[in-house]
Amino acid sequence: MTEATQTPTRGIQLTDTALKHILMLRQQQGNQDLCLRVGVRQGGCSGMSYMMDFDNINNIGDKDEVFDYEGFKIICDPKSLLYLYGLVLDYSNAMIGGGFQFTNPNAAQTCGCGKSFGV
Numbered sequence: 001m002t003e004a005t006q007t008p009t010r011g012i013q014l015t016d017t018a019l020k021h022i023l024m025l026r027q028q029q030g031n032q033d034l035c036l037r038v039g040v041r042q043g044g045c046s047g048m049s050y051m052m053d054f055d056n057i058n059n060i061g062d063k064d065e066v067f068d069y070e071g072f073k074i075i076c077d078p079k080s081l082l083y084l085y086g087l088v089l090d091y092s093n094a095m096i097g098g099g100f101q102f103t104n105p106n107a108a109q110t111c112g113c114g115k116s117f118g119v
Helices: 016-029 078-084
Strands: 012-014 034-042 048-056 065-069 072-076 087-092 099-103 116-118
Touching: 012 016, 012 065, 012 072, 016 034, 016 048, 016 072, 016 087, 034 078, 072 078
Parallel strands: 012 087, 034 072
Antiparallel strands: 034 048, 048 116, 065 072, 087 099
């Protein structure tokens, strides 16, 4: 009997569709030294809202968690990662309900827009 090898699960997961869209947005910014910073902040319909924005690679802090996707980096501060660990970030081109979509296993409730959550 052989033992199956498992690849480690990343704390923040990114679908291929989301990665392609993010790389396109980064190219429009004209700066290949940008990474994606993902986090949470107080507010939104359900108590906490997702935040994400491009950040310069030089701004990665010592305590930031870094997830590498084919050379593109996603960074998250440790406090936010407590709420986001296991998050799957996807992107949809749908006319209604399209855009970035967050699937968060830590969310006890999610608002209708999908951009905020409660724990």
